[in-house]
Amino acid sequence: GSVSDMLSRPKPWSKLTQKGREPFIRMQLWLNGELGQGVLPVQGQQQGPVLHSVTSLQDPLQQGCVSSESTPKTSASCSPAPESPMSSSESVKSLTELVQQPCPPIETSKDGKPPEPSDPPASDSQPATPLPLSGHSALSIQELVAMSPELDTYGITKRVKEVLTDNNLGQRLFGETILGLTQGSVSDLLARPKPWHKLSLKGREPFVRMQLWLNDPNNVEKLMDMKRMEKKAYMKRRHSSVSDSQPCEPPSVGIDYSQGASPQPQHQLKKPRVVLAPEEKEALKRAYQQKPYPSPKTIEELATQLNLKTSTVINWFHNYRSRIRRELFIEEIQAGSQGQAGASDSPSARSGRAAPSSEGDSCDGVEASEESGGPAAAAKSQGGPAETAAAPEEREEAPRPAEKAEPPPSGTPVPDAAAAAADEGRPRAPPPPPPPEGPADGPGPVPNPAAAAAAAAPAAGEDAATSAAPPGEGPCRARDGADRSSALPSTSAPAAVRRPSSLQSLFGLPEAVGARDSRDNPLRKKKAANLNSIIHRLEKAASREEPIEWEF
DNA sequence: TTGCAGTCAATATC
DNA sequence: GATATTGACTGCAA
Numbered sequence: 001g002s003v004s005d006m007l008s009r010p011k012p013w014s015k016l017t018q019k020g021r022e023p024f025i026r027m028q029l030w031l032n033g034e035l036g037q038g039v040l041p042v043q044g045q046q047q048g049p050v051l052h053s054v055t056s057l058q059d060p061l062q063q064g065c066v067s068s069e070s071t072p073k074t075s076a077s078c079s080p081a082p083e084s085p086m087s088s089s090e091s092v093k094s095l096t097e098l099v100q101q102p103c104p105p106i107e108t109s110k111d112g113k114p115p116e117p118s119d120p121p122a123s124d125s126q127p128a129t130p131l132p133l134s135g136h137s138a139l140s141i142q143e144l145v146a147m148s149p150e151l152d153t154y155g156i157t158k159r160v161k162e163v164l165t166d167n168n169l170g171q172r173l174f175g176e177t178i179l180g181l182t183q184g185s186v187s188d189l190l191a192r193p194k195p196w197h198k199l200s201l202k203g204r205e206p207f208v209r210m211q212l213w214l215n216d217p218n219n220v221e222k223l224m225d226m227k228r229m230e231k232k233a234y235m236k237r238r239h240s241s242v243s244d245s246q247p248c249e250p251p252s253v254g255i256d257y258s259q260g261a262s263p264q265p266q267h268q269l270k271k272p273r274v275v276l277a278p279e280e281k282e283a284l285k286r287a288y289q290q291k292p293y294p295s296p297k298t299i300e301e302l303a304t305q306l307n308l309k310t311s312t313v314i315n316w317f318h319n320y321r322s323r324i325r326r327e328l329f330i331e332e333i334q335a336g337s338q339g340q341a342g343a344s345d346s347p348s349a350r351s352g353r354a355a356p357s358s359e360g361d362s363c364d365g366v367e368a369s370e371e372s373g374g375p376a377a378a379a380k381s382q383g384g385p386a387e388t389a390a391a392p393e394e395r396e397e398a399p400r401p402a403e404k405a406e407p408p409p410s411g412t413p414v415p416d417a418a419a420a421a422a423d424e425g426r427p428r429a430p431p432p433p434p435p436p437e438g439p440a441d442g443p444g445p446v447p448n449p450a451a452a453a454a455a456a457a458p459a460a461g462e463d464a465a466t467s468a469a470p471p472g473e474g475p476c477r478a479r480d481g482a483d484r485s486s487a488l489p490s491t492s493a494p495a496a497v498r499r500p501s502s503l504q505s506l507f508g509l510p511e512a513v514g515a516r517d518s519r520d521n522p523l524r525k526k527k528a529a530n531l532n533s534i535i536h537r538l539e540k541a542a543s544r545e546e547p548i549e550w551e552f
Numbered sequence: 553t554t555g556c557a558g559t560c561a562a563t564a565t566c
Numbered sequence: 567g568a569t570a571t572t573g574a575c576t577g578c579a580a
Binding site: 181182183184185188189194198199200202203206272273275293314317318321322325 | 554555556557558559560561562563564
């Protein structure tokens with residue numbers, strides 16, 4: 001009966017208690033083959049050990065995150081190769097060790113990368129899988145991910161960034177060597193980590209890897225070695241190619257996809273990257289504001305009017321929604337941590353980030369923030385409607401320059417921002433032909449895309465929506481204050497509740513939540529008001545469209 | 553079929 | 567040269 005219930009109505013990980021997670025861990029182990037023996041000791045003596053191990057496993061990861069170093073526990077060599085039929089308890093145990101060891105299990109050798117077998121030590125058995133994981137460690141990672149306690153993704157990335165920066169290590173090297181990801185992904189991950197509970201198993205993997213890496217006392221040295229080796233290899237390549245007077249190919253490790261065949265095809269295969277013009281983006285954003293989930297027909301129209309492929313429009317919406325969502329997460333986290341510790345820690349990290357980084361986008365985030373009203377819900381409800389709701393809020397952000405990043409660009413718009421700002425400012429967006437900017441920029445591929453888009457976008461009725469954002473501006477963090485409470489849920493709330501102690505230190509956002517708000521009170525009030533209107537509109541929209549549980 | 557999470561990889565910026 | 571941004575793609579789930 002329990003099984004049936006569990007299989008048909010599994011609770012989300014974050015809602016489970018330690019005990020409640022156990023069955024899932026078992027299932028995961030089973031799926032991984034670790035419990036294949038079919039002799040899973042349900043109850044009985046074994047149960048004890050199993051549980052014990054499982055629980056104990058939490059520490060390694062957490063510790064690290066906290067700053068442990070405490071017990072580098074250098075357990076012998078890493079060779080607890082699971083694989084072999086071992087009892088679940090054993091397997092778990094081995095994992096624990098794995099994490100604790102100053103292990104550096106992950107190494108990469110992505111294609112031509114010179115990575116050399118750098119530290120053959122760790123890799124015992126199995127040849128590495130395509131990814132940087134070495135043999136069994138790949139398996140272990142997955143298991144670790146499955147059983148890992150909630151990790152402070154923000155804290156982890158923060159530390160990683162610090163370590164990388166302090167040691168002058170690049171994201172590319174780190175990503176390819178430690179995470180098995182490309183530079184762009186690493187950058188994105190470090191800049192916009194999603195909260196643990198919002199991550200899928202796969203999405204958690206990089207964080208577990210990072211945590212393991214942070215726990216490795218020799219992490220930096222190892223990377224440095226890699227760096228050196230890479231340099232050497234590069235020099236060698238260069239030398240040889242030069243001496244051979246051969247036009248050396250791009251340093252890109254000469255991936256030979258082209259092998260065998262002529263290198264030509266490669267070029268042809270390359271699709272030129274589509275780069276949307278600012279006007280086009282504006283138009284799309286505007287359309288998004290009115291309808292975050294446009295119908296195929298609308299997409300079609302948009303594509304036509306903007307002279308883009310429908311797939312491009314579709315992709316754009318997907319990406320935009322998802323990125324806005326992420327911005328939201330970050331804001332929540334940052335807000336949380338800010339409140340708590342002021343800037344202390346890593347000045348660079350947070351502040352730097354917040355401001356400059358995604359500027360325009362962060363602003364998007366901003367918009368996102370406003371979504372907050374819904375967003376919270378959105379986040380919570382996973383996408384769906386909530387977002388829709390949120391969306392309306394979106395106002396175009398003022399893309400570009402720094403200032404906007406700043407706090408109170410509100411009243412006074414900035415050049416381009418102006419347009420956008422205008423929109424917001426100008427209540428009821430619909431009235432005024434939305435795209436004043438179009439012209440400004442000059443000859444856009446599309447005559448008046450924005451307008452077109454706007455037009456295209458149904459939305460109609462709730463123009464209100466558009467206007468949504470009152471003078472709000474305060475793009476980023478709008479929601480903070482007000483919404484925070486509700487929004488936060490995901491990220492911190494649950495966590496905090498669950499494991500206060502560790503989490504606290506890990507996540508660094510204690511109950512301070514409320515406290516920090518004090519900072520920009522004025523703004524917050526405004527935003528709060530903003531939220532109200534947003535909520536109002538959302539509810540309206542809700543009634544009209546889909547049923548949702550609006551939780552504000 | 554649709555939406556989303558994760559990524560890649562080409563570009564843009566710094 | 568390193569990092570940030572972003573359009574596109576893959577795989578999965580509902």
